Amino acid sequence: TLIESTxxxxxxxxxxxxxxxxxxxxEDKKVSYPSVTSVISFVNRDxxxxxxxxxxxxxxxxxRKHSTTRGTALHKVFEVYLQNGDYKSLDAYQKPLIQMxxxxxxxxxxxxxxxxxxxxxxxxxxxxxxxxxxxxxxxxDGELAIVDFKTAKSEKPEEWLEDYFVQLSAYWAMFAEATGxxxxxxxxxxxxxxxxxxxxxxxxxxxxx
Numbered sequence: 001t002l003i004e005s006t007x008x009x010x011x012x013x014x015x016x017x018x019x020x021x022x023x024x025x026x027e028d029k030k031v032s033y034p035s036v037t038s039v040i041s042f043v044n045r046d047x048x049x050x051x052x053x054x055x056x057x058x059x060x061x062x063x064r065k066h067s068t069t070r071g072t073a074l075h076k077v078f079e080v081y082l083q084n085g086d087y088k089s090l091d092a093y094q095k096p097l098i099q100m101x102x103x104x105x106x107x108x109x110x111x112x113x114x115x116x117x118x119x120x121x122x123x124x125x126x127x128x129x130x131x132x133x134x135x136x137x138x139x140x141d142g143e144l145a146i147v148d149f150k151t152a153k154s155e156k157p158e159e160w161l162e163d164y165f166v167q168l169s170a171y172w173a174m175f176a177e178a179t180g181x182x183x184x185x186x187x188x189x190x191x192x193x194x195x196x197x198x199x200x201x202x203x204x205x206x207x208x209x
Contacts, residue, residue, distance in 0.1 A: 009178045013122040024131030033131040036170040071151045104195035115139040123174040134171040143184040150190040169208035
């Protein structure tokens with residue numbers, strides 16, 4: 001099937017840290033490409049430094065840890081759920097906050113997402129010399145899309161999501177280069193601690209690339 005042939009176009013790539021930056025090692029080509037998330041973090045370093053100075057180091061570290069833990073846990077539950085696995089037995093699912101956020105998002109996952117091509121797949125592009133791990137490639141409302149799951153305290157203004165679409169456009173390029181398939185859109189699927197669910201799409205992909 002098309003989905004099986006898509007999956008065969010990818011293989012797992014080793015990750016490594018070089019001077020604190022994540023790289024992906026493409027062994028058969030004897031090259032390493034930086035992670036797209038690392039590049040975006042580097043571009044935004046002044047913005048994050050200003051925020052840390054404003055809130056203080058201790059608070060910044062607390063927020064980062066909470067955000068990372070929350071995001072990793074919900075990602076795992078989504079991943080196993082989309083594989084029709086036993087997500088309710090996961091350690092992550094035992095946390096009341098994660099259960100609440102998952103249940104808030106479940107209806108949209110069930111009704112809007114279908115035909116999963118890839119999940120948590122490493123990929124790279126020789127054209128843009130970047131690599132990364134995509135959350136999800138599937139159909140959203142019947143159109144093939146690159147999807148990124150995000151978490152937050154609550155819904156965000158759409159202009160705050162622009163960096164996410166830059167990240168997704170890189171995955172779009174990697175996927176298209178490897179498979180010849182061209183996804184129609186980029187989708188941010190953001191779930192809030194207040195049970196808000198925000199699904200935002202962009203089709204002007206080249207603007208972000």
